[in-house]
Amino acid sequence: MRILLTEPIAAAGMDLLRAAGEVHVAGVTDPAALAAGPLATADALVVRSSPVTAAMLEAAPRLRVVGRHGAGLDGIDLAAAERLGIPVVSTPGANAESVAEFVLLAALTLARQLPAAVAALAGGGFPAGRSLPSSVVAAGLTGTMLAGRTLGLVGLGAIGRGVAARALGLGMTVLAFDVAAVVPPPGVRLVPLDELLRSSDVVSLHVPQTPQTVGLIGAAALATMRPGALLVNTARAGVVDGSAVLAALDAGRLRGYAVDVFAPEPPAPGDPLLHHPRVLATPHMAAMTHDALDAMAVAVARGVLGYLGKGRSL
């Protein structure tokens, strides 16, 4: 049995796969390169965040399962997989805690203007003869707390819930909007999207990218948000209209934007989102902790082996 990985995963998952079959790491993510060779003999395919196209699946006559290391299946041609009868497994929830911690980190970083403060200190931007704290105030680097403020979660799944628990611990009021009939955890109030946008000091996005969520946060949604609000996007680039965000930042409506996801990835070096002083742009790293990488690797290996009929003894 041949298990093809586009890129390596954490050792805990690699070990499980190696115990079950012959593991090959392609070391490429380009669909055409994968379809041209390595997929021809693969019984299973494991990808991280790279695409799985119809052409890839059609080039893999032996393929019995696709494993996605992570959450979010937007990069996988699910219609083609269904047409070809190839199941797709992912690792829902395995990285939720890691992303949830990152969301709070990003919100606090924006709220406290941390990158500007760190750069000012390193650049000798504070005068001698004056206390540093008062220089911080004079430099306009005063921040705001999250305690006592309102967080709006768009999407109340695994990550949204993780963020809610942490935000409640910080003393925030937590609102959420979800299309599914979810039962909110204690302390979280479900509201319509409009009300969430109008009432939140921090809006954080936790929906998958689907035809319904593409462009969900565009000019109209941004105009509905509280002046001075912060927006955090660890979901997917397509959920937010980046140009509208830049316009809202420049108009002084939006105070800050934290973005971890781009289209394409990596973003072009000239992408204005990477260079705006009030944008915290990070390289799709919200789930990249050792803890989450181990959890995702084990979960995707178990999922794939389950479909290959080797999972029962795990």
Ligand SMILES: NC(=O)c1ccc[n+]([C@@H]2O[C@H](COP(=O)([O-])OP(=O)(O)OC[C@H]3O[C@@H](n4cnc5c(N)ncnc54)[C@H](O)[C@@H]3O)[C@@H](O)[C@H]2O)c1
């Ligand atoms: N930046 C990162 O590293 C990273 C890591 C993991 C996940 N993600 C992204 O975060 C997303 C959410 O992850 P999760 O684990 O919480 O997923 P999840 O499936 O547990 O939760 C998603 C929630 O969104 C809701 N939803 C779907 N469509 C909606 C809509 N149109 N409006 C409102 N709610 C809607 C669903 O009902 C569900 O409750 C993933 O799909 C992925 O795109 C990013």
